[in-house]
Amino acid sequence: MRLSVIREILQKAPVSSGKLEISPGPNAYQFQNIIEFKELAGYLKVIPQFVAIVEALEQSELYATAQNTLTTNNRKGSEIAKLANSLYTGAVTLLAMLRVAIPEEQPESVAIKLPDTNNLREIGEILVTIDRTLTQVIVDPRIQGEVRVETWEPGTLWILIWLKSLTAVNLVGRLARSAALFAQEIARWKVINSHVKTLDIKTRPWRT
Amino acid sequence: MENLEKAQRKLLKQLVDSESRAIEDSFFDSHENERQERIKESIRTLSDLIFKGTEIHPALTTPVEAKEVFPKYDGLPTSTIKQLEDKHEEALPDKAAGENDSTEEQNPEESE
Numbered sequence: 178m179r180l181s182v183i184r185e186i187l188q189k190a191p192v193s194s195g196k197l198e199i200s201p202g203p204n205a206y207q208f209q210n211i212i213e214f215k216e217l218a219g220y221l222k223v224i225p226q227f228v229a230i231v232e233a234l235e236q237s238e239l240y241a242t243a244q245n246t247l248t249t250n251n252r253k254g255s256e257i258a259k260l261a262n263s264l265y266t267g268a269v270t271l272l273a274m275l276r277v278a279i280p281e282e283q284p285e286s287v288a289i290k291l292p293d294t295n296n297l298r299e300i301g302e303i304l305v306t307i308d309r310t311l312t313q314v315i316v317d318p319r320i321q322g323e324v325r326v327e328t329w330e331p332g333t334l335w336i337l338i339w340l341k342s343l344t345a346v347n348l349v350g351r352l353a354r355s356a357a358l359f360a361q362e363i364a365r366w367k368v369i370n371s372h373v374k375t376l377d378i379k380t381r382p383w384r385t
Numbered sequence: 386m387e388n389l390e391k392a393q394r395k396l397l398k399q400l401v402d403s404e405s406r407a408i409e410d411s412f413f414d415s416h417e418n419e420r421q422e423r424i425k426e427s428i429r430t431l432s433d434l435i436f437k438g439t440e441i442h443p444a445l446t447t448p449v450e451a452k453e454v455f456p457k458y459d460g461l462p463t464s465t466i467k468q469l470e471d472k473h474e475e476a477l478p479d480k481a482a483g484e485n486d487s488t489e490e491q492n493p494e495e496s497e
Contacts, residue, residue, distance in 0.1 A: 292438030356431030
C-alpha cells in the first residue's frame with residue numbers, strides 16, 4: 178500500500194475521538210468510549226501494519242459487547258489495554274511521520290508502482306521505457322503534457338510522475354486501461370494455447 | 386494450432402487498433418497514422434510492463450472523473466501472468482484443467 182494512501186486513511190480516521198479510555202483498578206480494568214474506538218479500529222484495519230492488532234482486538238471481550246463500557250479481569254484487561262494503546266499510539270505516530278515525510282500529491286500526477294525486483298538494471302530500463310512510452314504520446318500541443326519526477330515514496334518502489342496537465346493524466350489513464358485489457362487478453366490466450374497444446378499431446382498417441 | 390495462433394494475432398491486432406483509434410478520437414481533433422502508431426506502441430509497451438507487475442494509478446488529489454479512467458489492477462490475473470512470465474509452463478495445464486474441468490473430461494470422450 179502506498180504511504181500516501183495510508184496517510185489519507187489516517188487523516189480520515191477519527192483519531193482524536195477514538196481513543197479507548199482505560200482505567201486500571203486493583204481487581205479489574207474498566208474501558209470506556211468503546212464504540213468510537215471500534216470505529217477508529219475499523220478505519221485502521223485496512224492498513225497492513227495494523228491488521229494483526231485489530232484482529233487480536235476483535236477476538237477479545239471488547240468486541241463481544243455492544244455497550245460503550247466494559248469491566249473485565251486484570252489479565253484480559255491488561256491484554257486489551259496493551260493492544261488498544263499500541264494501535265492508537267501507532268496510528269498517531271505514523272500520521273505525524275507521514276505528514277512530514279510525504280509531500281501532498283499534485284492532481285496532475287500519476288503514481289507508478291515498479292515491479293518488485295532487486296535488479297537495478299531492470300528497474301533502470303523500466304524507468305526509461307515508461308519515460309519514452311508516456312512522452313511519445315503526451316508531449317503534444319493539444320495535451321500539453323510533460324514527464325517529470327515529482328517524488329519517490331521513501332523505502333518503496335512507488336514513483337510519482339508529474340504530467341503537467343489533467344488532459345495528460347486522462348490520456349495516460351486511458352492508455353493504462355487499454356494496456357490492462359490487452360494484457361488480460363494475452364494472458365487468456367496463453368492459457369488457451371497451453372490447454373490446446375496439452376490436448377494435442379494427449380491425443381497424439383491415438384492418432385499415430 | 387497454427388490457425389489458432391493466427392486468429393489470436395488477428396484478434397489482438399484488432400483490439401489494439403480499436404483501442405488506439407478510440408483514444409485518438411477522444412483526445413485529438415483529427416486522425417494521424419503516425420500518432421495512432423505511437424499510441425499503439427504505448428499500449429503494447431504498457432501492457433508488457435503490467436505483465437511484469439507495473440501499476441499506474443492516479444494521484445490521490447486527481448478529480449474523480451479522471452480517476453475512474455484508470456484500470457483496477459485487482460481484477461487482472463496477475464498470478465497467472467507471473468506464472469506464465471516465469472515460464473512455469475508445466476503448472477498451466479493443471480490450472481487450465483482446474484478452470485475447465487468439464488472440457489477436460491469431455492474431449493477424450495469425443496476423440497474416442
